[in-house]
C-alpha cells in the first residue's frame with residue numbers, strides 16, 4: 431500500500447544482540463526502514479533530534495535515561511514522532527508509565543513479526559496500539575490510568591446490541607458464545623466486532639476492552 | 651536474630667539477582683532468536699509449520715520465564731514500591747478475568763493510605779508477608795472475603811488483614827512442620843522490629859495485625 435516512502439524507524443535497546451535481531455527481522459520489509467539504533471535513552475533523544483524518524487521503538491528499562499523519561503522528552507519536543515514501548519515481559523506498571531509519558535503503543539518483545547509491523551503502521555497512522563497478548567489485569571490498569579487517547583474524539587453512539595457485544599468481549603466470551611447468547615450467527619458477531627473496532631479505532635480486542643471499561647460500558 | 655536477618659537478606663539478594671538475569675539477559679537473547687527466525691523465508695509448508703512451532707516454543711519459554719522472574723522478585727516492587735506491587739499481585743491472582751480480585755471464590759480487597767517511601771528491604775519483607783497471608787487464605791481458610799488494609803499510625807505502618815474463613819488455632823499450627831509460612835511471618839516482622847498479632851478462632855476467621863516502625 432505505502433509504495434512511496436518507507437516508514438522510518440529508530441530503535442533503542444541496551445542489548446546489542448536484541449537490536450541486531452530486530453534489524454534482521456525487518457530487513458526484508460521495504461516499507462519499513464530502520465534508520466538508527468540507540469543503546470540508551472540519552473542516545474535515543476539525541477538521535478531523534480538529528481534523524482527525525484517517523485516512529486520510535488524503545489525498550490523501557492535502559493541505563494542513563496530510561497524509556498519512560500526518553501518518551502516524555504520526545505513526546506514533548508517532537509509531538510509528530512510516534513513512540514512504541516517495547517518490554518520483555520508485561521511489566522504492567524512500566525507500560526502504564528510509558529503510555530502516560532506519551533507512547534502511542536506498546537509491544538512485548540515476544541510479539542510476532544506481523545504484530546510488530548502492524549503496530550508500527552498503526553501508530554504511524556496516528557492511532558494507538560495495544561499488544562495482542564495483554565493480560566486482563568493490564569487492560570484494567572490501562573483503562574483506569576490517566577492515559578486517555580479518546581479524549582478529543584467525538585464519541586460514537588452504540589446500539590444496545592453493540593453494547594452487549596462489547597460487554598461480552600470484556601468477559602472474554604468467544605464469538606461463538608456471544609452468538610449463542612444473542613441468538614445471532616457467528617458471522618454477524620464478527621461483523622459487529624469489526625464495526626466496533628473500526629469505530630473506536632481499536633486494532634484488536636484489547637482496545638475494545640480498554641475502551642469499554644474507560645467509558646463505563648463495562649463496569650469492573 | 652542476626653542470623654535470621656542475614657539469611658533473609660541473602661535469600662532476597664539471590665532472588666533479585668536471578669530474577670534480573672532472567673529478565674534482563676536471557677529474555678532479550680530469546681527474542682533476538684525469535685526475530686531472526688522470523689526473517690527466514692520458508693518455501694515448503696512443512697518448514698513453515700516447524701518455524702511457527704519453534705517460534706511458539708520461544709514465546710512459551712519467555713512467558714514462563716516471566717512468571718519465574720516475577721515470583722522471585724516483582725519488578726514493580728523494586729521500581730514502584732509496595733502499594734503498586736500489592737495491587738499488581740492481587741490483580742494477577744485472578745488472571746484471565748478483568749475482575750482480577752476474585753480468586754477461587756475469594757474476593758480480595760486492598761485499601762491503603764499514602765504510604766511513605768520505604769527502604770527496599772522493608773518493602774520486600776512486607777510484600778512477602780502479604781503474599782504468605784494471601785496464599786494461606788486461598789489454601790486454608792475457605793473464606794469468601796479477604797480485606798487487606800495498610801495504614802499509618804504514630805510513625806508506624808500498620809498492616810491489617812481480615813478473612814471470614816475457617817480460622818485456626820495458631821498454637822497448634824505453628825508447632826507442626828507445616829508452619830514454615832507462619833514462622834516466616836514472625837521472622838520477617840521481627841527483623842523489621844515490628845509486632846505481629848494473630849487473632850484467629852476456629853469458625854471465626856483470621857485477623858492479622860502487623861505494626862512496623864518506619
Ligand SMILES: Nc1ncnc2c1ncn2[C@@H]1O[C@H](COP(=O)(O)OP(=O)(O)O)[C@@H](O)[C@H]1O
Nearest residue numbers: 786787790791817818823828829830831832856
Ligand atoms: N488464614 C488461615 N485460615 C485458616 N487456617 C490457616 C490460615 N493460615 C494458616 N492456617 C493454618 O496454619 C497452618 C500453617 O500455615 P503455614 O505455616 O503457612 O504452612 P502451610 O501453608 O505450608 O500449611 C496451615 O496448614 C493451616 O492449617
Ligand SMILES: [Mg+2]
Nearest residue numbers: 785786831832
Ligand atoms: Mg502457607
